[in-house]
Amino acid sequence: MARERKFSNEELFRLVKKMLLQHGYEGFHFGLLAEQLDISRGALYKYYENKDELITDFMLFEMQLFIGDLAQIENQGDFEAQFDFLMKLIFDKAEVHQLISVVQQMGSSSNDKAKVSKERLEKLPLEMYHYLQSFISLGKKERKLKEHIPDSVMLGLIFQSIAIPNHFGIPKSVWVESIKEIISKGMFAHS
Template sequence: MGRESKFTKSDLYQATNQLLLQYGYNGFHFGLLAEQLNVTRAALYKYFDNKDELITEYMVEEMERFLLDLQKMKEYPLFKDQLDYLLGVIFKYSRIHQILSMIFQIQKSNHVKVNEALELLETQHEKMYSYLNDFVQLGKRDKLLKSEFPNHLILGFIFQTVNIPNYSQLPEQDWKNLVMEFLCSGMFNEK
């Protein structure tokens, strides 16, 4: 008797996320995923022609959820409130940057679904940048951010904060507050 071939989309995406983070794009394959889900590889091939189709579909869905949360940032009129909200979103999706960076390993192919997903991911990336650019422009307009710093440098620092290990093992909100203080006030004492 074969293994049960039932799994939910949520199970599938959770396992895909975990395996991509653990093994990377090149180490990820349907054999690992099937073992993780306790199904046969054939069960996976019923839904996806190859790993690129699965990974790009997963990335599109993750990016869509990220964008839905990110666009809510505009509900806060003040820059510092937007920054606080943005940090919360970044911490919530702390691994999305690592996963989405794998997109550059996926080649355009003859596979229509993969190519459509890659094009959609590009559109989603542009939408994300538009939201973030508006955020930085608000900070510059309110003279809270230095206008001489390029937007991508400011955003890079903000996004890289999730990669700083919390060695002090502070509760998440305390860690977020500390990062917020560092971003807003820097590391130097005022003289």
């Protein structure tokens, strides 16, 4: 019916991700994106009204992928296996955490359409928590997790651990194992 597009959605999202991670929210703009896609800036406005709408769309896509991975936690056997799975997933998909922090930099949109999907976007962390509720419940039910600590503190700390800056370049395996140990058994020696 019409000429074919010069770029695919995959290519677009791949570049958006790369640019967001590289330059952050402020450094991301249509000019740069268009250049990398080898199209004119104006063409992008055929698909997205503005930057926020594009980023929001991308994030919904990206987060749904991540939540898809996360959902597999239920097939991991006992509680310890689920814990290991979760930690591995988080450290393998470290970018997700960075991308979430980009969203929080997004100012309040002028656009109405963008506002709606941004609200959806802000609910995604909560949705993630919801998916993990069964994991925490299992742990508490099996008396593997301390029952007096609120679920959200546990999940928050687990997810935040990905963002600890490794200033001294500790090898990844040592790094991850150390964090897992602290989270599960603490940094205090047994007395």
